[in-house]
Amino acid sequence: MLTLTFEDGTVRVGGLAESDVSAADLPGVAWDDRGLVARAPAYRYADLRASLDERGLDYEDRIRPETNLNLSHAYDLRDYQRGALDAWHANDERGVLELPTGAGKTVVAVAAIAALGGSTLIVVPTVDLLNQWRRELETEFDISVGQFGGGEQTQEAITVSTYDSAYLRADDVGGDFEFVVFDEVHHLGGEGYRDVARLLTAPARLGLTATFERPDGAHEVIADLVGPKVYDLSVDDLAGDHLAEYEVRRIEVDLTPAERERYEEAQGTFVDYLKTSNLSFRSGSDYQKLVMRSGTDPRAREALLAKQRARRIMMNADQKVETLGRILDRHCDDRVIVFTAHTDLVYRLSERYLLPAITSETAASDRRELLERFRDGTYSRVVTANVLDEGVDVPDANVAVLLAGSGSEREFTQRLGRVLRPKTDGGAAILYELVSAETAEERVAQRRR
Structure with missing residues (x-):
């Protein structure tokens, strides 16, 4: 009789001789010399079991934990949340749900955990999200929840882990869970993080994201490891009914004469190099090629530095700072989040307009305190560089100002999502997008939209 055992991130198939492996043709099974x-x-565990069952072969499964947590939840699922959960169940409890920020992806996941009632691992990108998930699960289920990460390594039937900690622990505990939830599942496309999913036997798998597709195509790998996208809704699908109505206002600003001169000089150096380099910058890989060349080619290094100077000039233009002042005056009674691309601009704006600042340099305790004061109304506005894009429980706001950002659709969607939660007064959300006219930032803005 065959035996299935979890061992170091693999399923060990006992009772199968080397000469039998090819003839057996079992999913993923190979001989380990x-x-x-x-x-x-x-991760082929579920396929392997299904193949053995289909062939009527006898085997002893020493992996699958027998857990019945008898969980229930108090959520009243909205129609689209119920539709998402049903679509996931219909796909053999595997797949990715793509829902906008603020649409309640966590609610769907908690309902799925309760429905299965088995041992569950939830994997999240940040310690902030880890703490948020743990609080939610302990409150909803009234049970002790384990934690991998944030200075703690405790395992329970339901455990929350950061991606980093899951990467380190998966080859030890990968056979202990029947269900795995990947929050912000697009992170799983990273080379190292893929192993988290590969080293787990959990048959049931759920991915949550606001933006599934990755520019590098790695979402196809995620589909193989977690399941395909089985349900998706856009911001526009939910705006007005379940999310706030919203408006995006694009404001073009001019560079000052001095900024224009410096920008044209830097951009010209970059463009001149492109003409002789066989690089078009139509894909992210061309940027990586330029970075690699800059290590040995002085002209490539000069072009790379020139591109960075031009980018900084157009993204941090003086007129953006002045325009922000007028926007803040216009929305003096609103809750405003200002997004930038560079930390130094955050501090410049913080000093100029007395805005609480949150950057990667802000201590976790200070960040929590600032966000709590934003939540309770002590502060009505904050300025940040990238830190609040995802993985942080951000209080409700109704105005976002995008001074600068990348061409990433994901980043834009996440920042818009920060102001889309329904308003108690039924009001609309506004996102201001400030763009330097007649610069490459116009193309960047077009790409992210």
Whole structure:
């Protein structure tokens, strides 16, 4: 009789000789010359069981934990949340849900955890999200929840982990969970993080994201490891009913004569190099090629530095700072989040307009305190560089100002999502997008929209 055992991030298939492996043709199973045993990647566990059951082969499964947590939740799921959950169940409890920020992805996941009632691992990108998930689960289920990350390593039937900690622990605990939830599942496309999913046997898998597709195509790898996208709704699908109505106002500003001169000089150096480099910058890989060339080619290094200077000039233009002042005056009674691309601009704006600042340099305790004061109304506006894009529980706001950002659709969607939660007064949300006219930032803005 065959036996299935979890071992170091793999499924060990006992009772199968080397000569039998090819003939058996079982999903993912190959012969391990070092261990002199047949093995399959852990994530093929469900496929392997299904194949053995279909063929009527006898086997002893020593992996699958027998857990019945008898969970219930108090959520009243909205129609689209119920539709998302049903679509996931219909796809054999595997797949990705793409829902906008503020649409209640966590609610759907909690309902899925309760429905399965089995041991569950939730994987999240940040310690802030880890703490947020743990509080939510302990409150909703009234049970002790384990934690991998944030200075703690405790395992329970339901455990929350950061991606980093899951990467370190998966080859040890990968056979202990029946269900795995990947929050912000697009992170799983990173080379190292893919192993988190590969080293887990959990048959049931759920991915949550506001933006599934990645520019590098890695979402196809995620689909193989977690399941395909089974349900998706856009911001426009939910605006007005379940999310706030919103408006995006694009404001073009002019560079000052001095900024224009410096910009044209830097951009010209960059463009001149492109003409002789066979690089078009139509894809992110061209930027990586330029970075690699800059290590040995002085002209490539000069072009790279020139591109960075031009980018900084157009993104941090003086007229953006002045325009922000007028926007803040116009929305003196609103809750405003200002997004920038550079930390030094955050501090410049903080000093100029007396705005609480949150950057990667802000201590976690200070950041929590600032956000709590924003939540309770002590502060009505904050300025940040990238830190609040995802992975942080950000209090409701109704105005966002995008002074600068990348061409990433994901980044834009996440920043818009910060002001889309329904307003108690039924009011609309506004996102101001400030763009330096007649610069490459116009193309950047077009790309992210």
